[in-house]
Structure formats: structure tokens, C-alpha cells
Amino acid sequence: MHRSGKLSISNGVVLDRLGYGLYKVPADDAHGLCTLALEAGYRLLDTAAMYGNEEGVGRAVRDAMSAGYVDRSDVFVTSKLWNDSHGYRATRAAFEDSLGRLGLDYLDLYLIHWPCPGKDLYVDTWRALEELYSEGKVRAIGVSNFQRHHLEKLLSHTEVVPAVNQIELHPLLQQESLRKFNAEHGIITQAWSPLGRGKLLTNPTITHIAAKHSRSPAQVILRWHLHSGGAAVVKASSQQRIGENLRVDDFSLDSVDLAAIAELDSDTRVGSHPDLVN
Numbered sequence: 713m714h715r716s717g718k719l720s721i722s723n724g725v726v727l728d729r730l731g732y733g734l735y736k737v738p739a740d741d742a743h744g745l746c747t748l749a750l751e752a753g754y755r756l757l758d759t760a761a762m763y764g765n766e767e768g769v770g771r772a773v774r775d776a777m778s779a780g781y782v783d784r785s786d787v788f789v790t791s792k793l794w795n796d797s798h799g800y801r802a803t804r805a806a807f808e809d810s811l812g813r814l815g816l817d818y819l820d821l822y823l824i825h826w827p828c829p830g831k832d833l834y835v836d837t838w839r840a841l842e843e844l845y846s847e848g849k850v851r852a853i854g855v856s857n858f859q860r861h862h863l864e865k866l867l868s869h870t871e872v873v874p875a876v877n878q879i880e881l882h883p884l885l886q887q888e889s890l891r892k893f894n895a896e897h898g899i900i901t902q903a904w905s906p907l908g909r910g911k912l913l914t915n916p917t918i919t920h921i922a923a924k925h926s927r928s929p930a931q932v933i934l935r936w937h938l939h940s941g942g943a944a945v946v947k948a949s950s951q952q953r954i955g956e957n958l959r960v961d962d963f964s965l966d967s968v969d970l971a972a973i974a975e976l977d978s979d980t981r982v983g984s985h986p987d988l989v990n
């Protein structure tokens with residue numbers, strides 16, 4: 713089964729470059745869709761306290777372990793601290809709540825979901841994540857939606873460098889300078905809404921390239937993400953799409969395709985601006 717390769721965090725923890733994302737997956741569907749994703753070959757599951765579906769995600773992992781087709785160590789589970797739980801004490805409690813809902817002994821990756829600059833508590837929040845990491849409750853800690861200035865403040869006040877910065881990233885928002893800053897600091901950039909939340913699937917540039925390679929638009933966009941060594945978490949709600957999104961290793965984009973996709977970069981977001989979320 714192709715999973716498009718792996719990336720190593722500086723502490724030796726390894727994660728798949730392509731993961732299954734669960735934003736807007738209803739709680740009642742999470743177990744079924746995660747089970748389909750695990751059966752299709754995904755080993756990285758991306759949930760969050762805010763998604764309200766951690767219980768189903770954890771149950772799917774535990775059921776797959778009971779069925780004997782994965783070990784806990786094969787699966788990489790990410791969850792995220794929601795904006796209402798910033799601050800040292802609230803973070804410690806929110807982490808335990810997430811772990812309890814998941815029904816797991818440890819998390820693979822715990823992210824601060826948004827920096828929430830209006831609260832200005834992300835340094836204290838990070839100190840709680842550093843403790844959880846040193847206690848072995850989470851194998852890696854990271855951030856999401858952090859821009860350069862949030863990272864600079866975090867790096868200058870804390871010890872552990874975030875393993876991952878999960879950010880909105882797709883052909884309409886290519887994030888070159890933030891990706892470069894992340895890379896310079898050993899931080900893995902992981903794309904969220906890699907398909908522009910589906911918006912890019914009918915883009916004429918993308919559909920043209922898809923027709924040329926006899927692939928789907930989603931496959932072309934995911935190939936683009938992986939082309940330059942990137943990582944992404946992608947959501948889909950059917951067995952067919954879940955499987956299709958993993959089959960991206962058997963073709964390449966040529967220089968003409970890459971130049972055309974580069975032209976799509978237009979600072980266009982499908983989600984919120986990180987400085988405006990609190």
C-alpha cells in the first residue's frame with residue numbers, strides 16, 4: 713500500500729507524509745470513516761478537540777488493533793488543543809480530556825490549534841506541552857496556524873522546537889516564506905485543506921493537468937504537495953475518495969505542470985487568518 717513516504721522529526725519520530733483529516737467529520741461517522749481509512753492504508757489520523765469526533769477516532773484505532781491488522785505503534789494519532797483551553801493549567805486538563813476521549817495511552821502528536829494572539833497565552837500553553845512531552849504522554853509536540861512572528865516569540869521563550877507547524881497550504885496559498893522559515897528551524901510543514909477544501913478540484917489549470925495524466929484533480933493536487941517533500945492531511949468521506957487520495961505515487965508532474973500550478977498562488981485562503989482567530 714502506497715503512503716507516499718515518511719518524514720522524520722528531529723527526535724527520531726517518523727510520520728507519514730499523507731494523513732487522513734477529520735475536520736467536519738460528524739462524531740457518528742468518525743469510527744466508520746477512520747476504519748475505512750486504516751483499511752485503505754492511512755496510518756496518520758488528524759483530529760482535534762474542536763472536531764468533536766476524538767471518541768470515534770480512538771475507537772477505530774483500538775478496534776483495528778483488536779482485529780490484529782495494526783499495532784498501536786503503526787498508527788500516528790494527532791490531536792489539537794482548542795482555543796478555549798490556552799494557558800498552562802487548562803492545557804494540562806484539555807490534553808487529559810482528549811486522551812480520555814480517544815481511549816489511548818499516549819498521543820503521537822499534540823498541536824496548539826491556533827496561536828490566539830489576542831489571548832497571548834501560547835508561550836504558557838507551550839510549557840504545558842513541553843511537560844507532557846517530557847513525561848512521555850505525547851511523542852511529539854507542535855503548533856498549527858503559527859505565522860513567523862508567533863514562532864519567533866515561541867522559539868525565543870521556550871526549549872523544545874515545535875516538531876510540526878500545520879498550516880493552510882494549497883496551490884492558491886503556497887506559503888513559500890513560512891515553509892522556508894519552518895524548514896530553517898527543523899519544523900515540518902504539514903498542509904491543512906490541501907485541496908483548498910475541495911475548491912481547487914474544478915480549477916481549470918488543475919483539471920487540465922489531471923486530464924493530461926489521466927488522474928483525478930485531487931490526485932494532481934496531492935502529488936503537487938508531495939513533489940517538493942511536503943506533508944498533508946486530507947479529508948474525504950467515501951471509500952472511493954479515501955482510496956483515490958492515497959494513489960498518488962505512480963505518476964509525476966513535469967516542469968510545465970509545476971510552472972502552471974506555481975501561477976495559481978494568489979494568497980487566497982479557504983480558512984481564517986491566524987492573526988484573527990482568538
Ligand SMILES: NC(=O)c1ccc[n+]([C@@H]2O[C@H](COP(=O)([O-])OP(=O)(O)OC[C@H]3O[C@@H](n4cnc5c(N)ncnc54)[C@H](OP(=O)(O)O)[C@@H]3O)[C@@H](O)[C@H]2O)c1
Nearest residue numbers: 733734735758904905906907908909910930946947948949
Ligand atoms: N489545523 C487547522 O486549523 C485545520 C483547519 C482545517 C483543516 N485541518 C485538517 O486538514 C484536513 C483537511 O482539510 P479540509 O478537510 O478542510 O479540506 P481538504 O482535505 O482540502 O478537502 C476536503 C474536501 O475535498 C473533498 N474531496 C476529498 N477528496 C476528494 C476526491 N478524491 N474527489 C473529490 N472530492 C474530494 C471532500 O469531499 P467529501 O468529504 O464529500 O468526500 C471535502 O469536501 C482536515 O480534515 C483537518 O484534519 C486543520
